Amino acid sequence: MARIAFILLCHKDPKGIIAQAKRLTASGDYVAIHFDARASQRDFDQIRTALADNPGVVFTGRRRKCGWGEWSLVAATVDAVRAAVGAFPLATHFYMLSGDCMPIKSAEYAHAFLDAEDCDYIESFDFFKSNWIKTGMREERLIYRHWFNERTQPKRFYSSYEMQKRFKLTRPIPADIQVMIGSQWWCLRRQSVERVLEFCDSRPDVMRFFSTTWIPDETFFQTIVPHVVPRKEIRTRTLTYLVFTDYGMPVTFYNDHYDLLMGQNYLFARKISPEALRLRERLGALWAATGVHFPISNEATGLFKFLTGRGRIGRRFAPRFWETEGSLGRENSLRLVVSKKWHVAKRLTDAIRDVTEIPAVDYLFNETKANLPDLGGVETTIAKRERHRRALLRLLFEQFESNSLVICLDPSAMHLIQDLMNDKADTRVLLIDSEFDDTYVRGHIDRVGLAGSGTPSDVIDRLLPTVRADLEHETERLRDLALSGFYSIAPWRSDEENAVQISRFLDVLPDTAERLAKTNYLFSD
Incomplete structure (x- = not known):
């Protein structure tokens, strides 16, 4: 036998x-x-x-x-x-x-x-x-x-x-x-x-x-x-x-x-x-x-081929899979890197991809490319991604064949952060604290369209304190949520202190976390 x-x-x-x-x-x-x-x-x-x-x-x-x-x-x-x-x-x-x-x-x-x-x-x-x-x-x-x-x-x-x-x-x-x-x-x-x-x-x-x-x-x-x-x-x-x-x-x-x-x-x-x-x-x-x-x-x-074919010509027998949002799954671990300075967060995710085996994508709810693989069309527009965010994230877990995933979010996306933190998945937040000097705030004012090339400098100077306070308020709102699984790193902290936070956030060994914390020019503008 x-x-x-x-x-x-x-x-x-x-x-x-x-x-x-x-x-x-x-x-x-x-x-x-x-x-x-x-x-x-x-x-x-x-x-x-x-x-x-x-x-x-x-x-x-x-x-x-x-x-x-x-x-x-x-x-x-x-x-x-x-x-x-x-x-x-x-x-x-x-x-x-x-x-x-x-x-x-x-x-x-x-x-x-x-x-x-x-x-x-x-x-x-x-x-x-x-x-x-x-x-x-x-x-x-x-x-x-x-x-x-x-x-x-x-x-x-x-x-x-x-x-x-x-x-x-x-x-x-x-x-x-x-x-x-x-x-x-x-x-x-x-x-x-x-x-x-x-x-x-x-x-x-x-x-x-x-x-x-x-x-x-x-x-x-x-x-x-x-x-x-x-x-x-x-x-x-x-x-x-x-x-x-x-x-x-x-x-x-x-x-x-x-x-x-x-x-x-x-x-x-x-x-x-x-x-x-x-x-x-x-x-x-x-x-x-x-x-x-x-x-x-x-x-x-x-x-299966018949039913999916019927859907393509407009005859539907059940809701699309993304219309029933569901959960990301208790077995999955989602890591949210939250930073107003996108270039800093992307330096960290680039280092995570290089140093660890953990898949990491960038600002997938803000940028078209965001280091995403081809997902068959669900990822084509920013609005579509946010509307079907759980379907998108489930596809990413499957595509990467991993139960861990790192994504980047802007601190202004408070509704996304709260929604994902309420999921059954093991979800954690790493806030990258930043200093917003006048040069950065002026650039931010230009990027979001608060002022144009012809705006007088004295007007921009009057805007600086208000915009800086708004940026700082976004991170304070995140801290006020008192989330479990909340960690933070900052340029004014030592590499050792930042490494401890990264290690807990990613569940990686201290040596690996230290390499990530010492990423070249991590916090530089």
Whole structure:
């Protein structure tokens, strides 16, 4: 009978991971866990302690800092596969999962399904001829070297990319491999996994090549498996059900999707909402059930496309997702950098992107660009962003694949600050105190249109005390709110004092906070 070693890559929700590992091993299967090094050490310790006595669980010897689109995701997967191969000699299949996946069939059904045919399940389409990539880079993923993360280090990513294009610094693809592409959610037999690991050990040239490609988790295993396994033994499909929107965002499933998911010809599904507690409970019980009949309809994908298509021509069956604001989610951490001097706040967010793994955007409710990724249209206008602010922020958490996010706000946006602080998410404020000298206030008067180029200087001089008092009043109003999770830094405080505030605000180590506090010219005008 098939015995599955699940390769579990995760970065949050320790309670969910523990429950998932216990559920999967209770059926006689195994779990190899890689927990992202960017995530909390306390969460990792909680997982290890809870599963320490479970012989069906193994952890990777190394925790890597993983980033979307990076080689680190593949490296972490290979580490987990090696750990599983060594720890579980009776495992017949190795199945990739994420922390957002849940079973939509019983273990009994899954084992019988894998026993029925001796083959591997992995999407593997020709990289250049298929239409798998809908938007963005194509061959540029391969022929240029990518050392930086596009989401957390966009300036470096695109500067490096443009420089290579300008000087034609392309590279050849290894001559003996055909690059393929597909979903990263695969299920491979033991002999196939062992061949892949042997290939990794014997071909450092190919490993070096993929280590600087962009989004290698969609190409590495998809290329290597058909290189070492006969094509007749590969089924070009995934056993994990997932649906993507036209904007490339995964569709999330909720409590009312149980029957729909059971009818799909897959063993697992992602992404299951962390708030869909009833769905998670029912699917968890389903994995342990016996004698369940699963009538396969496969209607979910077609139904999703039909309903979203109806919406595009004006026929609506439910409110748009942004019309029901909801919460940002208790598991998410939102950090608000509040400063009247935008250039100072943006120096800090630039340093946060450079020094930490925490995604940071700038004044997204004031500036068009604001270091935002492409979000499919929700972000196109300032008014639209503010109107659908929770939808926008939820999309940013998903796009960055992080449960932490830093944004900048102007202290005049008191309604936004209060609204976000009242959310269920862990929300904190860092006020950057400033001194408003006459030069700055004169510039502010000009920027907001209180005076023009022809305004007499004596009129501007009379305005200075009033405008300065107004600027100072905005920050005083923020202090008067007596918010929990309120921190502040100022140019008249020492680097050590500012570092303590930054450390508490971001939940970073003191050394990291000190580097941020010592950012060059942080408070300079």
